[in-house]
Amino acid sequence: MTYRPETGHPPVRHQVSVGLPAHTFFSPREDLEHGAPRRLDYGPSLRTYFDRDGVECPPGAERWEVIGGFLFAIVALDPESGSVYALSEGEPEPRLMHADVSSLVHALMVLERGQAEYRDTNRDDDAARGAVVSLMRQDITTVDPTPFADDESEWSRLFEELGLGMWG
Structure with missing residues (x-):
């Protein structure tokens, strides 16, 4: 950089x-x-x-x-x-x-870790996938609630799609 x-x-x-x-x-x-x-x-x-x-x-x-x-x-x-x-x-x-930038980095690291767990869940188990998405969101908002403060934010839309299984 x-x-x-x-x-x-x-x-x-x-x-x-x-x-x-x-x-x-x-x-x-x-x-x-x-x-x-x-x-x-x-x-x-x-x-x-x-x-x-x-x-x-x-x-x-x-x-x-x-x-x-x-x-x-x-x-x-x-x-x-x-x-x-x-x-x-x-x-x-x-x-x-x-x-701030540190919260962006934190959110990306949470997403990286969560994606591995998300991929390991059964594609047909909506509840398990939803739980992984919910935990990632909670971990991100604990540090900075800003990413999900607006339902139309990039993060909110991404997590909605993750919850629907669109990125699995």
């Missing part, structure tokens, strides 16, 4: 020095859908990223940094607050995704 924040915000400094994990649902790559091999450049602001595609950047988010992609959303960091936002396709406004 080459992104260097302009702030001394401790969670930002820590995660930038450690890096961000790649996962089935999150990647520091630009395009998860097509498995793009090109990694993101962490220097340009969100405004530069949007300008490159000829799209207007949401007001107030011009200095945010793109840190990856989550399903069909761009994930951006507000370097002043340390908060992480999702900019979903077709949504006019950014949505608060995590209180």
